Amino acid sequence: MSMAGTVVAEGSGSLHQRILTDISEKITSGAWAPGHRIPFEHELSVQYNCSRMTVNKALSQLAKAGLIERRRRSGSFVRRPQSQAAVLEIHDIRIEVEALGLPYRYERVARHKRRSSAGDRALLELGVAGPVLALECGHFAGERPFAHEQRLINLTAVPEAADEEFVAIAPGPWLIGRVPWSEAEHRIRAVAADRHIAAALDIETGAPCLVVERRTWSAEHPVTHVRFTYAAESHTLVARFRPQG
Amino acid sequence: MSMAGTVVAEGSGSLHQRILTDISEKITSGAWAPGHRIPFEHELSVQYNCSRMTVNKALSQLAKAGLIERRRRSGSFVRRPQSQAAVLEIHDIRIEVEALGLPYRYERVARHKRRSSAGDRALLELGVAGPVLALECGHFAGERPFAHEQRLINLTAVPEAADEEFVAIAPGPWLIGRVPWSEAEHRIRAVAADRHIAAALDIETGAPCLVVERRTWSAEHPVTHVRFTYAAESHTLVARFRPQG
DNA sequence: CGTTTCAATATGTATATACATAATCGTCAT
DNA sequence: ATGACGATTATGTATATACATATTGAAACG
Numbered sequence: 134m135s136m137a138g139t140v141v142a143e144g145s146g147s148l149h150q151r152i153l154t155d156i157s158e159k160i161t162s163g164a165w166a167p168g169h170r171i172p173f174e175h176e177l178s179v180q181y182n183c184s185r186m187t188v189n190k191a192l193s194q195l196a197k198a199g200l201i202e203r204r205r206r207s208g209s210f211v212r213r214p215q216s217q218a219a220v221l222e223i224h225d226i227r228i229e230v231e232a233l234g235l236p237y238r239y240e241r242v243a244r245h246k247r248r249s250s251a252g253d254r255a256l257l258e259l260g261v262a263g264p265v266l267a268l269e270c271g272h273f274a275g276e277r278p279f280a281h282e283q284r285l286i287n288l289t290a291v292p293e294a295a296d297e298e299f300v301a302i303a304p305g306p307w308l309i310g311r312v313p314w315s316e317a318e319h320r321i322r323a324v325a326a327d328r329h330i331a332a333a334l335d336i337e338t339g340a341p342c343l344v345v346e347r348r349t350w351s352a353e354h355p356v357t358h359v360r361f362t363y364a365a366e367s368h369t370l371v372a373r374f375r376p377q378g
Numbered sequence: 379m380s381m382a383g384t385v386v387a388e389g390s391g392s393l394h395q396r397i398l399t400d401i402s403e404k405i406t407s408g409a410w411a412p413g414h415r416i417p418f419e420h421e422l423s424v425q426y427n428c429s430r431m432t433v434n435k436a437l438s439q440l441a442k443a444g445l446i447e448r449r450r451r452s453g454s455f456v457r458r459p460q461s462q463a464a465v466l467e468i469h470d471i472r473i474e475v476e477a478l479g480l481p482y483r484y485e486r487v488a489r490h491k492r493r494s495s496a497g498d499r500a501l502l503e504l505g506v507a508g509p510v511l512a513l514e515c516g517h518f519a520g521e522r523p524f525a526h527e528q529r530l531i532n533l534t535a536v537p538e539a540a541d542e543e544f545v546a547i548a549p550g551p552w553l554i555g556r557v558p559w560s561e562a563e564h565r566i567r568a569v570a571a572d573r574h575i576a577a578a579l580d581i582e583t584g585a586p587c588l589v590v591e592r593r594t595w596s597a598e599h600p601v602t603h604v605r606f607t608y609a610a611e612s613h614t615l616v617a618r619f620r621p622q623g
Numbered sequence: 624c625g626t627t628t629c630a631a632t633a634t635g636t637a638t639a640t641a642c643a644t645a646a647t648c649g650t651c652a653t
Numbered sequence: 654a655t656g657a658c659g660a661t662t663a664t665g666t667a668t669a670t671a672c673a674t675a676t677t678g679a680a681a682c683g
Contacts, residue, residue: 147636163557163596173663184638189664205664206646219564221466221617309458312408319464319617323568323588323610341586341610343568351408365568365586372466372564372617392666418633429668434634450634451676 148183152191160200160211167213171201219372223319223347225305226272226280226361229368235274239303242333243269246288246295256358257287258348264288266295268304271333279367281333284359291356308349308357316350321370324362334364341365393428397436405445405456412458416446464617468564468592470550471517471525471606474613480519484548487578488514491533491540501603502532503593509533511540513549516578524612526578529604536601553594553602561595566615569607579609586610 159165172180177188192209195201203209230237249257249265257265270282284304286294291312299307324344331338343363349356404410417425422433437454440446448454475482494502494510502510515527529549531539536557544552569589576583588608594601 149636175663185664186639187637189666193665203664204646205644206662208663219466219468219562221464221564223464317464317618319466319615321566321588321615321617322613323586323608325586325610339584341568341570343566343588363568365570368567370564370566372566373562394666420633430634431669432667434636438635448634449676450674451632453633 148181148187149191152177152181152183152188153194156191156195157198157200165211167211169211170208171211173208221319221370221372223345225309226282226303227306230272230274230279233274238273240271240273241268241298241300242271243267244299253285256348257285257355259287259355264295268299270299270303272303274367277367278334279363281330281362282359283362284357286357287355290351290354304357305359312349312351312356314349314351314356318348320344320346323365326362326364330362334362336364343368343370345370393426393432394436397422397426397428397433398439401436401440402443402445410456412456414456415453416456418453466564466615466617468590470554471527471548472551475517475519475524478519483518485516485518486513486543486545487516488512489544498530501593502530502600504532504600509540513544515544515548517548519612522612523579524608526575526607527604528607529602531602532600535596535599549602550604557594557596557601563593565589565591568610571607571609575607579607581609588613588615590615 156165156171159171165171171177171192174185174188174192177192178185181188192201192203196203196209200212201209202212224232227237227239245267247253247265247267249259249262253259253265253267254262266286266288268282268284268286270284271278272280272282282304286304286308288295291308293311294304294307297307322344324342325339326334326336326342328338330342331340334342336342342365345361345363346359347361348358401410401416404416410416416422416437419430419433419437422437423430426433437446437448441448441454445457446454447457469477472482472484490512492498492510492512494504494507498504498510498512499507511531511533513527513529513531515529516523517525517527527549531549531553533540536553538556539549539552542552567589569587570584571579571581571587573583575587576585579587581587587610590606590608591604592606593603
């Protein structure tokens with residue numbers, strides 16, 4: 134539009150980034166309320182002294198992030214915040230324990246290879262019967278039990294798991310890297326410890342526990358179902374909302 | 379590169395999209411394992427018969443999504459899946475209850491305006507003392523208590539809240555839309571019901587409950603802290619991992 | 624033999640341009 | 654009035670091009 138040919142090296146970040154943060158700040162601060170029509174690409178390109186393509190890239194990104202809505206011929210509009218999506222980071226248990234500054238210890242409690250029961254198939258959302266590996270493991274922080282793991286592995290999807298004892302390595306890290314998961318679902322809830330869990334976690338029967346269940350698919354095939362049970366005091370999940378990356 | 383001047387209208391989606399899905403499928407299916415060097419922009423532009431810019435846009439997007447890592451002069455590489463980020467959708471309680479097919483009822487239990495105590499300031503992460511509004515509310519599904527809400531509103535950030543009784547409308551919906559939040563943090567844990575919560579939720583003292591605490595900021599200022607307590611049976615949080623939007 | 628320097632290379636960012644597509648507005652004939 | 658139609662407009666997508674920047678590898682040098 135003006136500096137034909139030459140590229141100006143802006144002081145800090147890229148122009149793209151500056152436009153992006155400028156506008157998303159205007160929106161999250163409330164200066165531009167939901168429904169507000171933000172300037173046309175043409176106007177912004179004049180304001181920022183750049184080409185329409187640069188503005189277009191930034192606005193397209195904001196549209197994909199869900200902050201604005203774009204309508205041809207009409208312009209771009211601020212959307213009202215919809216369902217609050219928060220990002221929940223689910224780490225490996227070893228990382229969590231070591232982040233607390235405590236020594237981590239893993240222990241395999243049980244391992245059974247069997248033909249999938251109806252219950253197994255329900256947990257794995259498996260259509261047909263087939264071999265599964267059922268595992269039970271303990272994760273310790275120092276001397277205290279930190280989490281109890283109950284896992285099913287679909288041996289049809291991961292036949293190599295049948296040859297692994299899971300004594301030296303926990304199933305989680307073993308599976309990661311070996312099986313590329315394409316989808317995962319987490320269910321989080323509170324339960325009262327039954328006798329089995331109470332013994333494993335060294336708490337009272339009936340004491341509150343946090344349960345995180347994860348089901349993982351790889352290319353449409355169910356891979357594994359795992360239930361982690363934490364004693365109430367030992368664990369808090371943190372999820373952060375981020376308007377932008 | 380070849381069709382100089384003319385634009386080919388591809389059958390289905392845009393080329394950009396096709397490159398994106400092609401590559402991310404290769405990665406999530408495991409065909410390209412972590413560490414694998416994906417073809418150079420130049421090679422892909424030949425393969426897809428398009429310009430380098432188009433390939434660049436797609437690869438940049440994959441890099442931002444965290445699927446690949448790009449190194450100048452070396453190329454682009456498949457990253458190993460790291461911390462599993464899941465998207466946790468946090469809905470309005472009315473929506474959740476009505477999704478269960480039950481009638482929703484809201485009730486304000488208590489409302490106190492006061493100068494912030496040390497505890498209030500800790501919950502809000504507030505530096506200086508100032509007026510706060512403390513609310514206690516019940517959310518019901520049919521006749522049963524569904525969730526108990528304990529909320530603090532920073533009146534320095536939201537002075538209008540001082541004039542609202544919160545009898546006809548719950549604080550959550552009232553705040554949304556009025557105060558544009560720019561950041562929120564959720565903490566999720568299991569607790570045993572104390573006598574107060576047990577009475578409010580009509581459960582036994584000591585029964586397990588799921589607690590979701592949310593802290594909200596708007597442009598660096600703490601806005602509100604809310605603690606929702608659910609009886610264990612009544613509620614499960616679901617988070618889904620998504621490799622791509 | 625180790626270090627410095629420099630050219631080659633792949634990505635990063637921006638530009639101008641072209642044409643497609645969808646929505647809106649005004650005009651004109653019915 | 655009303656409906657058809659074309660002009661206008663804003664976004665959507667792709668192109669070729671230019672130059673910046675970081676990194677690697679090889680050549681030059683002490």
